[in-house]
Amino acid sequence: MAIWVIYFIIGSIGGFSTGLLGIGGGVIMIPMLTQFGQISIRSAVTVSLLFVIVSSFSGLQIHLKMRNIDISTGIWLCTSSIVGALLGVMIAPIFSDYHLKVLFSGIVLIAAVMLIINIPESCIDAPDYKLKKIIAVIIGFIKGIFTGMLGIGAGFILVPSMICLMKVPVRKAIGTSLLVTLISGIFAVIGKIALHEVLSVEMYWILFGAIPCSFLGGWLTGKIEPKLLKMFLFVLLVSIFFVNTFNNI
Numbered sequence: 001m002a003i004w005v006i007y008f009i010i011g012s013i014g015g016f017s018t019g020l021l022g023i024g025g026g027v028i029m030i031p032m033l034t035q036f037g038q039i040s041i042r043s044a045v046t047v048s049l050l051f052v053i054v055s056s057f058s059g060l061q062i063h064l065k066m067r068n069i070d071i072s073t074g075i076w077l078c079t080s081s082i083v084g085a086l087l088g089v090m091i092a093p094i095f096s097d098y099h100l101k102v103l104f105s106g107i108v109l110i111a112a113v114m115l116i117i118n119i120p121e122s123c124i125d126a127p128d129y130k131l132k133k134i135i136a137v138i139i140g141f142i143k144g145i146f147t148g149m150l151g152i153g154a155g156f157i158l159v160p161s162m163i164c165l166m167k168v169p170v171r172k173a174i175g176t177s178l179l180v181t182l183i184s185g186i187f188a189v190i191g192k193i194a195l196h197e198v199l200s201v202e203m204y205w206i207l208f209g210a211i212p213c214s215f216l217g218g219w220l221t222g223k224i225e226p227k228l229l230k231m232f233l234f235v236l237l238v239s240i241f242f243v244n245t246f247n248n249i
Contacts, residue, residue, distance in 0.1 A: 004205040006036055011209030014051060018210070019059035019217025020224075021159070021174060021233050027152050028236075029206075030104060031243055041097045041104075045151030047203050049189050052153045055210040056182040060175070062218030068175030070168055076133050077158070077176070080140035081147070081184035088148020089191030095149070104150055105245050111157045112237035135165050140180060148188045153181035159233070170229060174221060 014029045029051055033044035063069060095103070139161045146154040155177040162173040221229070 003037070007203055007205040008209040010037065011051060011055075011206035012213045013209075014206075015055045015058070015210030015213035016217040017236070018052075018055040018153070018155075018178070019062065019214040020220055021155070021217070021229065021236070027108060027154075027240060030150065030152060031240060034101075035243075041100050042092075045092070045100075045149075046192055047206060048151035049147070049185055049192060051206050051210055052147070052151070052181060052185040053189060054207050055214040056153060056178045056185060058211045058214040059218040060178040060182060062215060062221070063171075063175030063178060066171070066175070066222055068171045068221075069179055070162075070172045070176045073132065073136050073162070073166065073168060074176045074179050076136035077140035077143070077180040078183045080137040081144035081180050082187045084141040084144020084146075085148040085184040085188040086144075086191050088145040088150075089188055089195070090148075091145075092149045100150060104152075105241055107146060107150075107152075107154075107157065108237050108241045111160055112234055112241065132166055135161075139165070140184075143180065144184045144188075147181070147184045148191060151188075153177075153185060155181050163230075171221060174229070 010029060010032045013032070017028050029048040030041065030044050033039055033047060034041055037044070037047075039047070092100070139158065143154040143158050146152055146157070155174075158177045158180060159173045162168040162176065163170060168176065224232075
């Protein structure tokens with residue numbers, strides 16, 4: 001199969017998951033690019049960052065129309081995620097490919113556990129405004145570091161964190177996650193450009209698949225029950241963890 005076809009399929013799958021679940025798509029992109037695209041994780045990170053920007057922007061349009069954005073929370077998350085993203089880009093070269101893959105698997109597993117623990121809607125009491133800002137700054141900073149290091153939107157951590165720790169409704173958490181992912185992804189790409197990391201022409205086929213499918217995923221979000229969305233995200237994360245771990249043994 002032609003390599004551009006493989007990239008197109010990978011982009012379509014990642015774009016759909018971005019719009020549907022607000023997870024940025026990178027968490028799916030990285031394993032598929034290294035496994036089926038036959039490229040190193042460092043190259044996959046650069047590809048994924050560009051994908052994250054385009055697909056998050058596309059999916060965000062639907063959520064803006066449905067008013068699925070928590071503006072005040074998003075501002076604090078975006079501000080700290082920018083700082084984290086630039087820091088992540090700078091420290092990524094310190095780690096080997098193997099350690100980056102191990103880190104990726106660990107993050108996916110933690111996110112899955114956070115999500116399943118939150119299935120009963122009473123994880124903790126809703127925080128007051130001041131505490132909510134502090135939580136947002138911490139979560140945004142950590143999310144930004146993972147975006148810069150691993151090329152992932154890290155919405156798969158951001159969405160469960162907003163639902164569980166900040167009591168943001170599921171659909172608003174998904175829409176806000178896309179906004180934060182877009183902003184931090186842009187700054188991470190700026191950092192990559194500063195390091196002179198570029199993509200091959202064929203890899204841009206990922207975007208042709210991602211854009212229409214992210215719109216489709218965003219549209220379907222409003223048609224699916226929130227509990228079903230959370231359960232689907234949990235199953236997806238666990239599957240990615242086992243596949244990625246198995247490939248590293």
